[in-house]
Amino acid sequence: MPRAFIIILCMALVTMIPRMIPAFIVERVRFPEWVNHWLHVIPYAALGALIFPGVLSVVPEKPWIGLVGGIVAIILSIFRIHIVAVVLGASLAVFFLI
Amino acid sequence: MNTLEVEESGIAQTKKIQLKQGIMSGFPIMLGYFPIAITYGVLAAQSGLTLLELTGMSIFVYAGAAQFMGTNMLEIGAGAMEIIIATFVLNFRHFVMSLSFMNRARSFPLRWKFPISLLLTDESFSVASVKTEQTRQPNGSYFYLGMFMTAYLSWIIGSVFGGILGDIMPDSISQSLGIALYAMFIALLVPSVKIKYRYGLIAGIAMVFNYLFSFYLDEGWSIVVSTLLASFIGIFVIRGMTYA
Secondary structure (H helix, E strand, O other): OOHHHHHHHHHHHHHHHHHHHHHHHHHHOOOOHHHHHHHHHHHHHHHHHHHOOHHHHOOOOOHHHHHHHHHHHHHHHHOOOOHHHHHHHHHHHHHHHO | OOHHHHHHHHHHHHHHHHHHHHHHHOHHHHHHHHHHHHHHHHHHHHOOOOHHHHHHHHHHOOOHHHHHHHHHHHHOOOOHHHHHHHHHHHHOHHHHHHHHHHHHOOOOOHHHHHHHHHOOOHHHHHHHHHOOHHHHOOOHHHHHHHHHHHHHHHHHHHHHHHHHHOOOOOHHHHHHHHHHHHHHHHHHHHHHHHHOHHHHHHHHHHHHHHHHHOOOOOHHHHHHHHHHHHHHHHHHHOOOOOOO
């Protein structure tokens, strides 16, 4: 087997293990209330970290383009526009700014 | 038709509806994944991976940032151990996300939780985290299966396209779609913030942390540490609040 494939399989292994362990943890463990609170707010913390500052790197040499695209997405989502339309609207904004 | 048949067709219908709605919820992820997967396929082919290898990486690793990093490191001749450790570090954030979602989906049998957890990415986790009512519905697991498989298949198909056809997307379009996943994350966050501003505060804290840490840490660690710190602070932020 070529070297690259062995590396890919090891990459798969170290990616899969952290993903699947929680499935087994929640089978066995009941969490105290504060842990449930913590797990409940993780999505919001993760979304924050996933959005910023990454959004500035959409066009790496022009961070303001990502910023404007992000603001367009915020405005569109405030008006409860469908998520696909938000994605397309922000992409269109970036398209015209490039 | 006897009662049992009616019941069975009723259940079958519900599974189908859940699956269909899940596929529809996966659509924005697909939109974001497709151009990135094509780019990945193109770069991986250029860096010398065979079509089988680059597709295999999408099937088995299924983690965008890590795949870009991995192909790059393979190209510059990095050591195997280095690549594997870097992948682990970059993808460790999925442990935290998976723990959060698996706790939500606690009631699903393990034979469902296990495959769903393997298909957990930043994007599928984010969409699943704002669509939690299905964790309490009958056949709700089919909803997440539909969503996660849509994302997974679009990632694989996009990689193959990129690997075979090369750069088929005009630069201006693939660059514009570079905002797609960020726009999706924003569209997922904003409605929750409108309902509870405290969620916005938690996200804002994570943004500030991630901005500060991005100067000192690798992207993977920076996201893990900011998510952990902001969510721990978040325990106090939501104190006294009632939520579903």
